[in-house]
Amino acid sequence: MDLRIFTEPQxxxxxxxxxxxxxxxxxxxxxxxxxxxxxxxMGSVDGLPGPTDAWITLAGLARETxxxxxxxxxxxxxxxxPGVLAIQVAQVDQMSGGRVELGLGAGWFEGEHTxxxxxxxxxxxxxxxxxxxxxxxxxxxxxxxTFSHHGRYYQLENSPALPKPAQPKVPVLIxxxxxxxxxxxxxxxxxxxxxxxxxxxxSEQQFGRVRAAAEAIGxxxxxxxxxxxxxxxxxxxxxxxARRAAxxxxxxxxxxxxxxxxxxxxxxxxxxRYAAAGSSRIYCQILDLHDLDHLELxxxxxxxxxx
Numbered sequence: 001m002d003l004r005i006f007t008e009p010q011x012x013x014x015x016x017x018x019x020x021x022x023x024x025x026x027x028x029x030x031x032x033x034x035x036x037x038x039x040x041x042m043g044s045v046d047g048l049p050g051p052t053d054a055w056i057t058l059a060g061l062a063r064e065t066x067x068x069x070x071x072x073x074x075x076x077x078x079x080x081x082p083g084v085l086a087i088q089v090a091q092v093d094q095m096s097g098g099r100v101e102l103g104l105g106a107g108w109f110e111g112e113h114t115x116x117x118x119x120x121x122x123x124x125x126x127x128x129x130x131x132x133x134x135x136x137x138x139x140x141x142x143x144x145x146t147f148s149h150h151g152r153y154y155q156l157e158n159s160p161a162l163p164k165p166a167q168p169k170v171p172v173l174i175x176x177x178x179x180x181x182x183x184x185x186x187x188x189x190x191x192x193x194x195x196x197x198x199x200x201x202x203s204e205q206q207f208g209r210v211r212a213a214a215e216a217i218g219x220x221x222x223x224x225x226x227x228x229x230x231x232x233x234x235x236x237x238x239x240x241x242a243r244r245a246a247x248x249x250x251x252x253x254x255x256x257x258x259x260x261x262x263x264x265x266x267x268x269x270x271x272x273r274y275a276a277a278g279s280s281r282i283y284c285q286i287l288d289l290h291d292l293d294h295l296e297l298x299x300x301x302x303x304x305x306x307x
Contacts, residue, residue: 001271001274001275001279001280001281001282001306001307002031002280002281002282003030003031003281003282003284003298003302003303003306004030004031004032004033004034004069004281004282004283004284005021005025005030005032005033005034005283005284005286005295006034006035006036006073006229006283006284006285006286007021007033007034007035007036007285007286007289008035008036008038008285008287009035009036009038009051009052009057009289010036010038010039010040010041010042010047010051010112011041011042011043011045011047011287012041012045012046012047012048012049013052013289014049014052015052015057015060017289017290018035018052018057018061018289019060019061019064020289020292021033021286021289021292021295022061022064022065022068022070023064023065024292024295024296025068025295026065026066026067026068028295028296028298028299029299029303030068030295030299030303031068031069032068032069032070032071032101033061033065033068033069033070034070034071034072034073034101034103034283035054035057035058035072035073036054036072036073036074037054037072037074037075037076037079038051038076038109038112039051039079039112039115039116039118040109040111040112040115040116042109043249044249045249054072054075055072055075055088055089055092058070058071058072058092058096058100059091059092059095061096062092062095062096062097062099062100063095063096065096065099067099068099069099069100069101070092070096070099070100070101071100071101071102071103071171071173072101072102072103072104073103073173073175073194073196073229073283074103074104074105074173074174074175074194075102075103075104075105076105076106076107076108076109077104077105077106077107077124077127077128077131078106078107078113078118078119078120078121078124078127079107079118081154082130082131082134082135082154083134083138083154083156083159085104085131085135086134086135086138086139087163089102089135089165089170090139090163090164090165090170091163093165093166093167093170094163094165094166096166097166098165098166098167100165100167100170101170101171101172101173101192102135102170102171102172102173103172103173103174103175103194104128104131104132104135104172104173104174105128105174105175105176106124106125106127106128107120107124108124123153125178125181125182125185126152126153127153128185129185130149130151130152130153130154131154132172132174132185132188132189133149133151133189134149134151134154134156135172136172136189137149137161138159138161139161139164139165139169139170141159141161143162143164145161146158146159146160146161147159147161169191171191171192172189172190172191172192173190173191173192173193173194173227174186174189174190174192174193174194175193175194175195175196175229176195176196177195177198177202177206179209180209183206183209183210183212183213184213186210186213186214186224187210187213187214187216187217187219188217190224191224191225192224192225192226192227192281193206193207193210193224193225193226193227194227194228194229194283195207195226195227195228195229195279196228196229197229197230197231197258197259197285198228200273200274200276200277200279201277203226203228203274203277203278203279204277204278207226207277207278207279208278210224210226211224225280225281226278226279226280226281227279227280227281227282227283228274228279228281228282228283229282229283229285230259230260230274230282230283230284230285231248231250231255231258231259231260231261231285231287232259232260232261232267232284232285232286232294232298233245233248233250233252233255233259233260233261233262234260234261234262234263234264234267234294234297234298234301234302235262235263235297236263236264236297236301237263238252241261241262241263244288244291244294245261247288247291248287248288259285260282260284264297264301264302264305267298267302268302268305268306271302271306284298
């Protein structure tokens with residue numbers, strides 16, 4: 001089981017805070033640092049000092065880290081034109097020496113679109129399908145050849161399809177609990193399928209849908225990585241668990257029901273349930289970005305037991 005660190009900067013984080021978490025992620029032996037792509041905070045927090053852009057953040061971290069993978073869960077398809085996104089991700093991949101992964105979703109939070117004047121279309125899944133076709137098509141086009149796309153939402157004519165990422169293929173992540181269209185998109189375009197914030201039982205069911213969709217188009221179901229994103233709240237004792245839960249405005253019992261919470265032994269046991277459901281990677285959602293001791297505990301007492 002592979003553990004990655006996943007942050008939600010829209011809840012309140014400067015670039016410097018994100019840099020400190022990314023460096024801790026690297027120093028403590030985690031595989032990757034991922035972040036959400038939102039421009040407006042959620043819930044009762046004030047979100048200060050304000051939003052940071054996902055791909056600008058990752059560009060900075062690309063130059064200030066050396067080993068960890070960097071990516072998004074998930075880049076909102078509504079925020080960027082697909083041709084521009086392909087350029088941005090390719091450039092950050094070059095800046096990192098080939099360590100970038102692209103999670104791409106349809107976008108869902110209407111309030112942040114209204115707040116920053118971003119159009120919020122109704123046909124988001126159909127647009128996402130075209131976006132995936134364009135981004136992956138641009139990257140796959142041989143140097144010296146051109147790429148064109150004539151779709152319902154986007155038209156590209158004789159694009160030079162440059163620049164290219166440093167990696168031969170940037171891993172693409174797709175996720176969600178849609179029962180039909182989401183598995184089909186994952187089967188066609190994804191290297192990894194992610195299920196956020198649901199039980200092991202629900203994850204296993206959704207993983208099965210994606211496997212079936214892949215096999216229906218002649219792709220082995222095991223060709224994809226299957227992963228979960230889960231809130232994490234670990235403590236050496238009950239008091240430490242309660243303190244960390246209070247710091248993020250959550251209840252311990254609720255966190256144990258819906259995430260990875262409790263002692264290291266309890267969390268390792270719960271991770272085992274997700275592994276049995278078919279998951280091989282957990283994105284640990286860290287909501288208190290100033291508690292770096294939390295990361296150290298997860299590294300030394302949880303990750304060390306996972307093999």
